[in-house]
């Protein structure tokens with residue numbers, strides 16, 4: 001299966017899932033999760049029409065940027081970001097989706113202010129309160145966002161979540177729905193430097209469920225590029 005065909009199929013799935021949910025397919029963008037795939041694969045995905053690319057590791061981001069891999073598409077950071085690496089990411093990506101702690105938020109702000117830019121971010125939410133995952137707990141989100149006036153070099157555009165893999169789509173929907181409800185609540189509150197338009201959730205195995213529950217951005221790796229080779 002080629003990358004081009006896979007992207008076409010997923011874009012069609014997006015349309016079908018949106019229509020089934022009574023949504024406008026244009027509300028949903030496709031982010032190619034490009035980790036462990038090389039620049040040639042990334043270029044093919046962009047040519048096939050993905051809306052943006054999401055990179056997990058700083059080293060891969062830097063390498064592929066030096067090879068102009070992302071030309072023609074925005075690039076996002078979607079992996080766990082260590083505070084000592086923010087310099088290599090702030091100002092170099094269009095969106096940091098994976099801001100998972102106040103400490104990281106402060107480090108990003110400091111670097112963005114130093115560069116004289118405003119960095120767009122999403123808050124990563126640990127929606128199922130899993131010990132193994134990073135992110136803000138749903139009940140912490142309000143207090144973090146109420147502080148955003150103190151971070152003028154950052155703009156929060158929404159939320160990213162990686163819910164647990166569930167055995168059935170009913171359980172899956174529960175977590176996606178919880179994220180959607182959170183985003184609707186926050187949107188109504190109008191915090192400074194916060195404009196909740198993006199709800200990034202859904203991956204290769206569950207993007208149709210995520211779209212049914214209000215996702216506006218799915219992050220898809222395996223279904224575009226095939227299984228990753230970890231050896």
Ligand SMILES: *Cc1c(COP(=O)(O)O)cnc(C)c1O
Nearest residue numbers: 033078203204219220221222223
């Ligand atoms: C790898 C990854 C994805 C995509 O996962 P697939 O199951 O391969 O589609 C999405 N989001 C994040 C944060 C990832 O690290």
